[in-house]
Amino acid sequence: xxxxxxxxxxxxxxxxxxxxxxxxxxxxxxxxxxxxxxxxxxxxxxxxxxxxxxxxxxxxxxxxxxxxxxxxxxxxxxxxxxxxxxxxxxxxxxxxxxxxxxxxxxxxxxxxxxxxxxxxxxxxxxxxxxxxxxxxxxxxxxxxxxxxxxxxxxxxxxxxxxxxxxxxxxxxxxxx
Amino acid sequence: xxxxxxxxxxxxxxxxxxxxxxxxxxxxxxxxxxxxxxxxxxxxxxxxxxxxxxxxxxxxxxxxxxxxxxxxxxxxxxxxxxxxxxxxxxxxxxxxxxxxxxxxxxxxxxxxxxxxxxxxxxxxxxxxxxxxxxxxxxxxxxxxxxxxxxxxxxxxxxxxxxxxxxxxxxxxxxxxxxxxxxxxxxxxxxxxxxxxxxxxxxxxxxxxxxxxxxxxxxxxxxxxxxxxxxxxxxxxxxxxxxxxxxxxxxxxxxxxxxxxxxxxxxxxxxxxxxxxxxxxxxxxxxxxxxxxxxxxxxxxxxxxxxxxxxxxxxxxxxxxxxxxxxxxxxxxxxxxxxxxxxx
Numbered sequence: 177x178x179x180x181x182x183x184x185x186x187x188x189x190x191x192x193x194x195x196x197x198x199x200x201x202x203x204x205x206x207x208x209x210x211x212x213x214x215x216x217x218x219x220x221x222x223x224x225x226x227x228x229x230x231x232x233x234x235x236x237x238x239x240x241x242x243x244x245x246x247x248x249x250x251x252x253x254x255x256x257x258x259x260x261x262x263x264x265x266x267x268x269x270x271x272x273x274x275x276x277x278x279x280x281x282x283x284x285x286x287x288x289x290x291x292x293x294x295x296x297x298x299x300x301x302x303x304x305x306x307x308x309x310x311x312x313x314x315x316x317x318x319x320x321x322x323x324x325x326x327x328x329x330x331x332x333x334x335x336x337x338x339x340x341x342x343x344x345x346x347x348x349x350x351x352x
Numbered sequence: 353x354x355x356x357x358x359x360x361x362x363x364x365x366x367x368x369x370x371x372x373x374x375x376x377x378x379x380x381x382x383x384x385x386x387x388x389x390x391x392x393x394x395x396x397x398x399x400x401x402x403x404x405x406x407x408x409x410x411x412x413x414x415x416x417x418x419x420x421x422x423x424x425x426x427x428x429x430x431x432x433x434x435x436x437x438x439x440x441x442x443x444x445x446x447x448x449x450x451x452x453x454x455x456x457x458x459x460x461x462x463x464x465x466x467x468x469x470x471x472x473x474x475x476x477x478x479x480x481x482x483x484x485x486x487x488x489x490x491x492x493x494x495x496x497x498x499x500x501x502x503x504x505x506x507x508x509x510x511x512x513x514x515x516x517x518x519x520x521x522x523x524x525x526x527x528x529x530x531x532x533x534x535x536x537x538x539x540x541x542x543x544x545x546x547x548x549x550x551x552x553x554x555x556x557x558x559x560x561x562x563x564x565x566x567x568x569x570x571x572x573x574x575x576x577x578x579x580x581x582x583x584x585x586x587x588x589x590x591x592x593x594x595x596x597x598x599x600x601x602x603x604x605x606x607x608x609x610x611x612x613x614x615x616x617x618x619x620x621x622x623x624x625x626x627x628x629x630x631x632x633x634x635x636x637x638x639x640x641x642x643x644x645x646x647x648x649x650x651x652x653x654x655x656x657x658x659x660x661x662x663x664x665x666x667x668x669x670x671x672x673x674x675x676x677x678x679x680x681x682x683x684x685x686x687x688x689x690x691x692x693x694x695x
Contacts, residue, residue: 205378205382206376209378226382227385227386231390232389234390291371293368293369313370313372313373315370340365
């Protein structure tokens with residue numbers, strides 16, 4: 177299995193070094209952002225969701241209520257994506273920020289080239305999409321995905337199979 | 353069901369999605385954005401001992417309990433919140449989903465809440481049939497006078513009691529200078545809570561109130577005390593309570609129990625999890641619309657099926673779109689802070 181390459185990042189500025197949260201932020205922000213971006217299909221919305229999730233997990237982390245940060249953060253991301261209304265808030269904030277960014281720097285607005293498979297991924301039902309992202313992007317085992325999502329391994333397997341089958345159909349349509 | 357997918361395709365998916373995922377780098381401003389969101393949440397959890405607000409009248413949702421608050425004297429501590437939040441989400445009804453007789457009767461307005469209380473919910477979580485024992489505890493800023501309609505002396509000195517016509521009770525008491533109220537269906541539970549609730553310590557991480565002993569009667573803390581900031585919220589309603597739609601900065605459980613629903617169920621409308629409360633002829637559906645806001649759709653005339661039909665067809669828009677749609681003026685959103693109130 178290939179491993180993920182960590183994108184080059186600007187120097188890490190930590191949050192709340194004293195209580196360890198900065199370390200959590202630095203260690204997991206790429207994974208959390210990537211998960212959000214692959215799930216919702218928009219880097220702008222993923223940025224809003226990632227910021228919101230870290231900001232909300234912070235108080236829990238300080239109270240020692242979060243033992244395993246990454247699974248907790250992923251579930252929080254999923255909750256943000258799953259809730260139609262919460263997602264609307266994030267989309268609105270992202271759109272407002274994109275408008276401001278364009279006004280400040282009109283030349284910076286480029287055209288994003290999308291991998292057709294990612295476009296197809298975003299057409300899957302959320303449950304299948306989540307399983308496919310965790311299995312194939314995050315390289316998690318079926319049992320780890322099950323633990324993360326609260327699903328039986330058999331359900332993970334069937335959701336994964338259905339997701340792949342749909343992806344193949346969509347890609348075949350794309351090729352025609 | 354398992355579908356055979358050949359290894360080549362699975363490998364292709366893994367490789368191509370991982371390559372796409374590897375390009376997903378968070379922007380450098382993510383930390384600043386996180387700090388901004390963190391400050392936003394921290395403001396909502398500001399310390400409980402704020403100075404008393406000028407006069408406030410809050411009508412608690414559902415029309416069952418009306419608590420009138422009046423200012424007596426300012427507390428020695430700091431000033432009140434100067435800013436009033438306006439909601440980010442404004443509902444627009446699809447009138448085709450509203451029963452015909454109500455379509456011409458729905459009007460839009462703002463409601464203004466300048467209360468700054470902390471409220472949380474306790475409850476039993478067992479699956480025993482019948483009513484769950486649900487309680488909302490509220491702590492008000494020092495200096496707030498709380499008067500309850502139908503108030504009478506309680507079982508013990510210093511506690512006032514109200515029994516509501518459609519079931520449930522409200523107690524009011526003070527711990528030192530700090531006013532408390534508790535709403536619930538079981539009077540014994542409410543009195544047991546009076547003995548063990550006290551305001552939080554300023555230096556603690558928890559806001560509002562805390563308990564000095566284990567919770568009685570199998571109660572668990574379902575919603576921790578949450579601070580309510582001054583807020584301008586959207587409201588769509590008929591004059592007769594046949595349909596009310598509002599967005600509130602309270603949790604679904606807090607809203608429903610405060611409105612006298614002590615038997616709250618959860619169900620799904622499309623993919624949304626909603627909380628449903630019923631008492632008497634009143635039915636309410638509460639939907640979480642943001643991390644801090646809940647939309648409540650309620651009626652004293654429509655049934656759950658009719659309400660969920662309406663909920664499914666509500667669009668959430670920004671404030672200016674909402675004002676244009678319902679022909680409201682920006683000045684309608686201005687808060688007029690009264691200087692006196694009647695009980």
